[in-house]
Amino acid sequence: xxxxxxxxxxxxxxxxxxxxxxxxxxxxxxxxxxxxxxxxxxxxxxxxxxxxxxxxxxxxxxxxxxxxxxxxxxxxxxxxxxxxxxxxxxxxxxxxxxxxxxxxxxxxxxxxxxxxxxxxxxxxxxxxxxxxxxxxxx
Numbered sequence: 825x826x827x828x829x830x831x832x833x834x835x836x837x838x839x840x841x842x843x844x845x846x847x848x849x850x851x852x853x854x855x856x857x858x859x860x861x862x863x864x865x866x867x868x869x870x871x872x873x874x875x876x877x878x879x880x881x882x883x884x885x886x887x888x889x890x891x892x893x894x895x896x897x898x899x900x901x902x903x904x905x906x907x908x909x910x911x912x913x914x915x916x917x918x919x920x921x922x923x924x925x926x927x928x929x930x931x932x933x934x935x936x937x938x939x940x941x942x943x944x945x946x947x948x949x950x951x952x953x954x955x956x957x958x959x960x961x962x
Contacts, residue, residue, distance in 0.1 A: 882912025889961040892949050904932070905946050907939035907953075909961060927952055 890909045896902060907924065910917050914934075921939040925932045928948060932941040941949065953960060 880912060882916045885957040886959060888912075888958050890953060890958050891961050892946055892953070894944060894946055902942070903944050905941040905944065905949055907941075907949065908937065910937065910939070924949055924952065 888910060890907055893906050893908070895904055895906050905928075907921075910920065917937070917939065918934045921932065921934040921941075924939060924945075925941055928941055928943065928945045930941055930943045930945065932939065934940070950960060
């Protein structure tokens with residue numbers, strides 16, 4: 825079966841047990857589905873026994889060990905500032921990333937546990953994180 829469900833529709837595959845979708849693309853953690861691919865089930869006796877990820881509590885600022893580095897790998901030679909080492913929920917990481925991007929006046933994103941800020945803002949980010957009470961790893 826190819827990844828094109830419209831052209832390869834086979835009604836015998838969808839007989840009330842569950843809908844499984846094969847895909848080579850990965851979803852972000854925010855929209856992550858089940859690892860076994862189950863999207864929807866019409867089975868009345870269905871029991872969701874798939875283990876859920878445990879939620880990670882955000883450590884206090886004093887216990888966070890953040891690293892701030894510059895990187896230009898796979899970015900067409902453009903420099904970005906990376907903040908790594910944050911332990912906590914993805915929402916808290918995105919909030920910190922938004923604060924840093926706003927202070928820098930630059931674009932960026934939060935991906936795979938990293939805060940990525942476009943441009944060389946290492947010194948400024950280090951100063952702001954120290955002012956906000958974060959511990960910086962060396």
